[in-house]
Amino acid sequence: MDGLFAVYKPQGVHWKHVRDSIESNLLKALNSCPPPAPQLAVQFQLLSSGENSSSSKDLALSPTMVPTLADHPLVTGPQFHKVHVGVGHRLDAFSSGVLVLGVGKGNGVVKVCYILYDYTLEGEFGKATDNFTDTGRVIEKTTYNHVTQDKLERVLAMIQGANQKALITYSQVDLRTQEAYELAVRGLLYPLGKSPPILMGLRCIHFNPPHFSLEVQCVNETQKYLRKLIHEVGLELRTCAVCSGVRRTRDGPFKVENALTRQYWTADSIIQAIAHFHKTTRRIRKSGMYRQTAGQMNSRAEVQEQIRSQTGQSEQINRDEFSSSASDTVVDRETPVTMSEGRTKPC
Amino acid sequence: MHVCQRCVSLLLSRPLSAAGQQSTRALHQRSHLILLQHSTRQPPVHRLSQGHSRETWRHFTDHQAASPDVSNKTDLTQKEVVPLNSDVHQISSQVTLSDSQSIDLDVAVRASPLQEVSEEEAVQIQVPSALPPESSTLRPYVDKSETLSKLVQLGVNLWELEQRPNVGSMLVRLDFHADVAPRLLFLKDLGVEESKLGRLLTKNPFILTESLDNLEARVSYLKSKKFSKQSVAVMVTKAPYLLNFSVERLDNRLGFFQKQLGLSAEKTRDVVTRLPKLLCGSLEPIKENLKVCELEFGFRGNEMQHIVTTVPKVLIANKRKLTQIFDFIHNTMDVPHSLIAKFPQVLNAKFLRIRERHLFLEYLGRAQYQPSQPNYISLDRLVFLPDDVFCSEVALATLEDFERFQKTL
Numbered sequence: 170m171d172g173l174f175a176v177y178k179p180q181g182v183h184w185k186h187v188r189d190s191i192e193s194n195l196l197k198a199l200n201s202c203p204p205p206a207p208q209l210a211v212q213f214q215l216l217s218s219g220e221n222s223s224s225s226k227d228l229a230l231s232p233t234m235v236p237t238l239a240d241h242p243l244v245t246g247p248q249f250h251k252v253h254v255g256v257g258h259r260l261d262a263f264s265s266g267v268l269v270l271g272v273g274k275g276n277g278v279v280k281v282c283y284i285l286y287d288y289t290l291e292g293e294f295g296k297a298t299d300n301f302t303d304t305g306r307v308i309e310k311t312t313y314n315h316v317t318q319d320k321l322e323r324v325l326a327m328i329q330g331a332n333q334k335a336l337i338t339y340s341q342v343d344l345r346t347q348e349a350y351e352l353a354v355r356g357l358l359y360p361l362g363k364s365p366p367i368l369m370g371l372r373c374i375h376f377n378p379p380h381f382s383l384e385v386q387c388v389n390e391t392q393k394y395l396r397k398l399i400h401e402v403g404l405e406l407r408t409c410a411v412c413s414g415v416r417r418t419r420d421g422p423f424k425v426e427n428a429l430t431r432q433y434w435t436a437d438s439i440i441q442a443i444a445h446f447h448k449t450t451r452r453i454r455k456s457g458m459y460r461q462t463a464g465q466m467n468s469r470a471e472v473q474e475q476i477r478s479q480t481g482q483s484e485q486i487n488r489d490e491f492s493s494s495a496s497d498t499v500v501d502r503e504t505p506v507t508m509s510e511g512r513t514k515p516c
Numbered sequence: 517m518h519v520c521q522r523c524v525s526l527l528l529s530r531p532l533s534a535a536g537q538q539s540t541r542a543l544h545q546r547s548h549l550i551l552l553q554h555s556t557r558q559p560p561v562h563r564l565s566q567g568h569s570r571e572t573w574r575h576f577t578d579h580q581a582a583s584p585d586v587s588n589k590t591d592l593t594q595k596e597v598v599p600l601n602s603d604v605h606q607i608s609s610q611v612t613l614s615d616s617q618s619i620d621l622d623v624a625v626r627a628s629p630l631q632e633v634s635e636e637e638a639v640q641i642q643v644p645s646a647l648p649p650e651s652s653t654l655r656p657y658v659d660k661s662e663t664l665s666k667l668v669q670l671g672v673n674l675w676e677l678e679q680r681p682n683v684g685s686m687l688v689r690l691d692f693h694a695d696v697a698p699r700l701l702f703l704k705d706l707g708v709e710e711s712k713l714g715r716l717l718t719k720n721p722f723i724l725t726e727s728l729d730n731l732e733a734r735v736s737y738l739k740s741k742k743f744s745k746q747s748v749a750v751m752v753t754k755a756p757y758l759l760n761f762s763v764e765r766l767d768n769r770l771g772f773f774q775k776q777l778g779l780s781a782e783k784t785r786d787v788v789t790r791l792p793k794l795l796c797g798s799l800e801p802i803k804e805n806l807k808v809c810e811l812e813f814g815f816r817g818n819e820m821q822h823i824v825t826t827v828p829k830v831l832i833a834n835k836r837k838l839t840q841i842f843d844f845i846h847n848t849m850d851v852p853h854s855l856i857a858k859f860p861q862v863l864n865a866k867f868l869r870i871r872e873r874h875l876f877l878e879y880l881g882r883a884q885y886q887p888s889q890p891n892y893i894s895l896d897r898l899v900f901l902p903d904d905v906f907c908s909e910v911a912l913a914t915l916e917d918f919e920r921f922q923k924t925l
Contacts (some may be wrong), residue, residue, distance in 0.1 A: 177923050179868055210659070238665050239655040265925060416924075418729030430922045431868070432903060 170195075171273035172450045173257075174442035175423035177430050180265040180414070184256055191270060191434055192254045198436030200247040207240035215262060245328060255279050258286070263302055264392045266417030267428045272443065278454050285369060285386050287419035292399040294379040297409035301396035305411075313408045318376045324405040325371050325383070327400075332368040339364040359388070366390035368398075380413075422449045547814065600651075654678050654688065663692040670700075671714025683721055690724060699724055702731060707749030720756035730762075737763045741770065742781070747789040755792035769795045777824055778808065778817065791828040802831045805838070813842050817859035827860045841867050849874055851885050859895040873898055873906065876921050880911060 178187050212235045238244060246492065255276035257269035266288070271279030294313035298305030339360035342349035352358055360367055370386035382404075396412040403410025417427050426443070429438055517591070647656055654674050658664045664687065668674060678684040689697055703713060703723075717723065723731075738748050752758055758766075773794065774784045788794060794802070809815050815823065823830055830838065841863055845851050856862065862870065877883040877893070884891045893910055907915050 179872075179922075180925060238658045238668050241658070241668050243668050243672065244653075244655055244658050244674045331528070377544075425923050428923065430919050 170440055170443065172275040172443035173269055173271045173279060173423075173446050173453075175420065175428040175446075176267055176268050176270055176434065177258050177425070178268040179431060182261060183262045184259050184268060187268060188254055188256055191439070192252050194434055195252045195254070195436050195439065196249055197270070199249045203246060204245075204250075205240075207236040207238075207508070210237045211235075212451035242440070248355070257281065260394050260417060263304075263396075264415035264417065265381065265425055266415070267420045267425055268417075269420050269423050272439070275443070275450060278450060281421055281453055284421035285388060285419070286390065286417055286421075288385045288387065288390075288395055289414075289416045289418055290383045290385060290395055290399055290414075291375070291414035292381050292383065292402070292410045293413050294381070294403060294406075294408050294410050296411045297400065297403070298411050300392070301412055303402050303411045303413045309409055310484045311408045313379055313406075313463040316378060316406050316408055318373065320406055321373055321376060321381065321402070324402055325373060327405070329368060329371045329400070332371070336360060336367050336369065339367065364389050365455075366394045386495055422453075609624055637810045652678075652696075654684050657688050661688060663687065663690050663696055666692055666696070667717065670717065671711070673714070673718040676718055686725065687721060696724055698728060699726075699731070702728060703752070706735065706752060708753055709746055711745065712753045712874065716753060720760065723756065723759055725758055731759050734759050734761070734763055734766065737766065741785070743785060743789070747785070751789055751792035751795075755796050757796050758792055761796065766795055769799065772799060776803075777821060779821060779825065783825055787825060787828045791832075794831060797832065801835075805831055805833065805835060808835055808839065812839065813846075815853060815857060817851065822857055823860040823863070827864050830860065830863055833864070839864060841865070841870065844871060844874075845895075849883070849885060855887075855895065857887065862895045862899050865899040870899060872922055872925065873911075875925060876913075876918055877911060879921060882911060882912060 176187060178184060204399055211232050211233055253273055254466065255271045255277055257271065257279040260266060269279060271277075293303060294316060295311060296303065296307055297309040297311075298307050337344055337353070338418055339362075340358045341361060342352065342358065343354065344350065366387055366389050368385055368387045368390075370384070373381060373385055374384050375382045383399075385398075387395070392415050395415055397413040399410050421445070427442070429442060575614065647660060652656070654664060658668060658674070664674065667687070674684075674687075677687065700713065703716070704710070735748060738751075739745070741750070761783055770784065770788065773779070773788065774781065777784070777787075779787070808821070809820055809823070842856070844867065845862060846853070846854060874883060877898075882891060882893070884890060885895065887894075897910060898906075901910065903918065904915055907913055907918050911918070
């Protein structure tokens, strides 16, 4: 029962509660197994032979094996006290979505670096609060009638441009070389080492004012950064916006379809999920992607291989989701090919 | 092997340091002493507070027992090895005697251990069990102590009890016939079922140290307040700490509930029988909950009474969670006070469940909670049905749809 599996964390719940409830469910299942047989101890029991009335009685002591009470489950307690369940990349209480957990030996692999996360951000124009969410204290209210989808797309493109520049800087490639250009064309650039949050892909899914939703692919992010992003989008549009939901739809190879909802947080379903992801876990372990120290950098080839495999998996889905915004105009770029490639192939 | 009682007493009287300096002569004399665990037919009352001398003596003889002399067993007809042991009371008297005498090291052992003892006497001498004076678990004591073994047979979870500070040593010091048995009989007379006794004692081991007069006084007080015998038994089973509280405290609480809620005596009794924990805990959180319901939620007096009589748990529920649920139901689901008062069970349910189900119904367009409108869904059906029944009957959708919707929240 060692490995990784994904769980859908509901909104409003701290990730620790999720981890604790899964651990207690697993412990319950483990402790319900029948306990080992109690040890037997030798006891000498006195049998008096009744018919002898003579002075020298034959005292017969017969040895019998009697189970000791010291091994009784009520005295020893439950067999298992702890199951090591670790969390990969945390989600704060406001967000929901895919949360990867590791059990036993899977804990060594659970903090995988060099992977991408997909988020769906829901936003609302017209308000600004102190903690960038719609449950906070309202600071400002503005009108949003002037906001159109076109303007929103333009702002998103501008943000993505800035992020692409950051990506090139942090991936430490010299874009004047042919190899670097080819990597960029195929969308295999990746920040090595420590970097601030970088968005690899950003697009608008729904727009009906005041509500809108964005899809983001990012690296090294925190959920607060994403909420702040919504706020900044609002500022760029000369209005203000709050985030009403952050939902992680993908955490590396673990997608929403594979995540377990609350009624399935039982030992059987978890074991099934771990078996399902067994190959993926082994691949991650072999590729050595889980080294936590940012200083140790794997070779670029390994990183690209990882991204390529993920891209291959996600490409189909992205192609389906890609509706109208793919063909939108790309404004003022230095290297238009790179940018559009970067948008069509989110990696 | 034949053992001399007197040599045993002399062994006892010496401290360990002197025993360590025993001459080889003494060691040789005792070389055929063999120690064996003897089953105690009449188990000695296990007390952990024995003197140091016994412990040292035991260590010394353990050391001796490490080198048994097997060949000397051959003259026994049965496979019995006479243990080296001592009876508690005998030894104590002998120790005092020998202490009063001056011990002359040259004449160390007066009687030879080869002195024969009849077999009846040999069988009757008992081994004091080699138990550690302190241990972090009750495991070494369970087999030897009658109290502990009877408790385990009753179903008391000793492991849980030994996690609590000082409870383990308290249990080990209890005497079964003097302390435990009368109280168990008392509880049985009260009407508590035997199968529930284990759980009761696990939750409240201090019922075994409460004096019987107090227990009886409290039961008679409850009966004087016209609680039937059966309801008293049910209350004690549900709230194991009930009988540890004094009569004044119980009286105070019953009076508070009757006055504050404005219920009749009959209804107060009913509420208390269903949730006897109300009588055990402190009154401050209950007062706060009542204030919250009145001021924050805005329930009127008669609505409050109905809620408390239907779902007494509202009084001891977590204030924050209660507020969260009420806020969602009243403001987001737009359910008026009267409807909530009619179905107070929703206040007891899990918030996430209510939220997911309501959002699913809203997504399907079936979120209708007004009884006057068609397709009305009552709040208790919203909350209490299991998932598959809810999906098929209330939401008219499949379970997979519900799961997929859950993943979009």
